[in-house]
Amino acid sequence: MNGQLLLERLFQKYSLIAGVDEAGRGPLAGPVVAGVVAIRKENLPFLKKIGVKDSKKISAKKRDTLNKKIRENLLVGVGICSEETIDRVNILQGTFLAMKRALTNLKENPSYLLVDGNFDIPNLSVSQKSEPKADELIPLVSAASIIAKVARDKIMLRLAKKYPRYGFLKNKGYGTREHLDALKKYGPCPIHRKSFQ
Numbered sequence: 001m002n003g004q005l006l007l008e009r010l011f012q013k014y015s016l017i018a019g020v021d022e023a024g025r026g027p028l029a030g031p032v033v034a035g036v037v038a039i040r041k042e043n044l045p046f047l048k049k050i051g052v053k054d055s056k057k058i059s060a061k062k063r064d065t066l067n068k069k070i071r072e073n074l075l076v077g078v079g080i081c082s083e084e085t086i087d088r089v090n091i092l093q094g095t096f097l098a099m100k101r102a103l104t105n106l107k108e109n110p111s112y113l114l115v116d117g118n119f120d121i122p123n124l125s126v127s128q129k130s131e132p133k134a135d136e137l138i139p140l141v142s143a144a145s146i147i148a149k150v151a152r153d154k155i156m157l158r159l160a161k162k163y164p165r166y167g168f169l170k171n172k173g174y175g176t177r178e179h180l181d182a183l184k185k186y187g188p189c190p191i192h193r194k195s196f197q
Helices: 003-010 041-050 060-073 083-089 091-104 139-162 177-186
Strands: 017-023 032-039 075-081 112-116 127-131
Touching: 003 041, 003 112, 003 139, 017 091, 017 139, 032 041, 032 091, 032 139, 041 060, 041 139, 060 139, 075 091, 075 139, 083 091, 112 139
Parallel strands: 017 112, 112 127
Antiparallel strands: 017 032, 032 075
């Protein structure tokens, strides 16, 4: 699928289109964070010019630079779902909750959503399309993935100072060997997801 062509086609019908993605579905610790980026047709060249890619495929330095450019030029929203809520409702529902919060934090309501993943966000009145690998294929969703990843990494860097034993500075809560060894040695800390056995 050509993401740029898809956006151009959608702009024939919709005026403000948003891309939605999350960071932090897989980690053992910390929140899940969703990012949303909304654009109008005239913003398409900007999105192409800055060369956004899936946040997992670019360096932290490049992500920070793109994050700043996106925030300065486009409409951006971030939503967070805590590890306690994830434990209570499960990670999929926690992801939907973070995405809804990100949309609430957007200054304007988009007329169409492109969502990374296999599922539409439930109970929304806005038209939407979920697309696996949208963060790789659709530049607008790539931009949302960068917003989500940078926001979550900042949270994890703060938490690394509070809980230094687990290596959150490097692993950001993901289940690396170092992290798993620390869990065996010290047990979970308050930000570990207890439902992720």
